[in-house]
Amino acid sequence: MRSPTLLFLLAIPAASLDAQGPAQPSTTQITEWTVPWEKTRPRDPYLDSKGRVWFVGQTGNYVAYLDPASGKFTRTEIEAGTHPHNLIVDNASNVWYAGNRNGRIGRIAADGKVTIFPTEGVRDPHTLVFDQKGDIWFTAQQSNYVGHVATKTGQVHTMVVPTKDSRPYGIVVDSKNRPWFVEFGTNKLATIDPATMKITEYTLPNERTRARRLEAAADGTIWYPDYTRGMLARFDPKTGTVKEWPTPSGAASLPYAMAQDDRGRMWIAETGVQPNTLAGFDPKTEKWFSVTPISPSGGLTVRHMIFHKPSRTLWFGTDANTIARAVVP
Numbered sequence: 206m207r208s209p210t211l212l213f214l215l216a217i218p219a220a221s222l223d224a225q226g227p228a229q230p231s232t233t234q235i236t237e238w239t240v241p242w243e244k245t246r247p248r249d250p251y252l253d254s255k256g257r258v259w260f261v262g263q264t265g266n267y268v269a270y271l272d273p274a275s276g277k278f279t280r281t282e283i284e285a286g287t288h289p290h291n292l293i294v295d296n297a298s299n300v301w302y303a304g305n306r307n308g309r310i311g312r313i314a315a316d317g318k319v320t321i322f323p324t325e326g327v328r329d330p331h332t333l334v335f336d337q338k339g340d341i342w343f344t345a346q347q348s349n350y351v352g353h354v355a356t357k358t359g360q361v362h363t364m365v366v367p368t369k370d371s372r373p374y375g376i377v378v379d380s381k382n383r384p385w386f387v388e389f390g391t392n393k394l395a396t397i398d399p400a401t402m403k404i405t406e407y408t409l410p411n412e413r414t415r416a417r418r419l420e421a422a423a424d425g426t427i428w429y430p431d432y433t434r435g436m437l438a439r440f441d442p443k444t445g446t447v448k449e450w451p452t453p454s455g456a457a458s459l460p461y462a463m464a465q466d467d468r469g470r471m472w473i474a475e476t477g478v479q480p481n482t483l484a485g486f487d488p489k490t491e492k493w494f495s496v497t498p499i500s501p502s503g504g505l506t507v508r509h510m511i512f513h514k515p516s517r518t519l520w521f522g523t524d525a526n527t528i529a530r531a532v533v534p
Contacts, residue, residue, distance in 0.1 A: 379421035430460030474507035
């Protein structure tokens with residue numbers, strides 16, 4: 206049995222919070238499990254219906270899962286050269302993963318059978334997300350494409366992003382079943398009309414803005430951490446306006462991973478500080494209410510994060526070779 210490392214910390218207000226008033230102290234409980242395969246960049250965990258935590262080893266070229274109760278890890282070997290970047294799990298416990306180096310999306314069925322779906326010349330599927338129909342939308346950063354997979358038929362449709370070298374990165378689906386994605390190579394967000402596959406881009410006001418992840422709020426606004434400027438921002442598609450708040454660690458915080466909890470609060474990982482910090486922001490009060498160092502691993506870099514509603518937990522992988530769980534207050 207592999208014993209997890211358990212951490213209880215009181216959220217502490219950072220210096221940059223003073224202008225907004227002090228953060229309200231809250232306890233964020235973080236547990237880390239060390240992945241047994243060293244230096245494999247475990248990332249992008251996703252829970253199935255049995256509570257197993259699936260993740261990819263990007264540099265280790267594997268798919269695996271953690272049983273949090275026992276601490277046991279189980280590894281699945283995949284096609285050589287895949288270097289999976291991300292995975293998601295459907296309601297039938299099929300695991301879908303992005304082949305970032307060999308231009309395909311893979312599916313591991315509950316019985317272990319692997320099915321490969323080539324991505325029509327798009328060499329680097331990046332991040333996958335389910336829509337409300339159970340189909341998949343995905344980004345391909347270096348290829349400058351976004352795509353769609355009809356999961357029942359396996360049909361793949363890809364679309365080039367209008368802006369050259371835009372580097373489509375994080376992707377989410379809003380309450381109206383429309384995909385939104387960030388363009389990390391420029392200061393733009395974009396959405397796709399599922400009926401026509403038309404891409405609409407929105408230019409953000411600051412030329413230095415670079416977003417990597419995003420979330421769609423219930424009110425239709427789009428939230429993103431500005432990686433280069435150390436800001437959390439809200440974009441309103443109806444008005445085209447952007448409102449920003451400094452992140453707790455300031456301009457050099459490099460906010461990266463992001464997730465939204467069941468109360469509509471936004472969580473980010475600040476990767477420009479060591480240890481990385483997990484910070485929570487409440488849109489209702491417009492204040493940071495929780496800032497917790499990721500310890501003992503330090504995180505190094507937290508790249509992607511999900512919220513699991515049944516357990517009210519955040520899950521993320523770290524470049525320090527751990528899988529982590531945070532119980533939100």
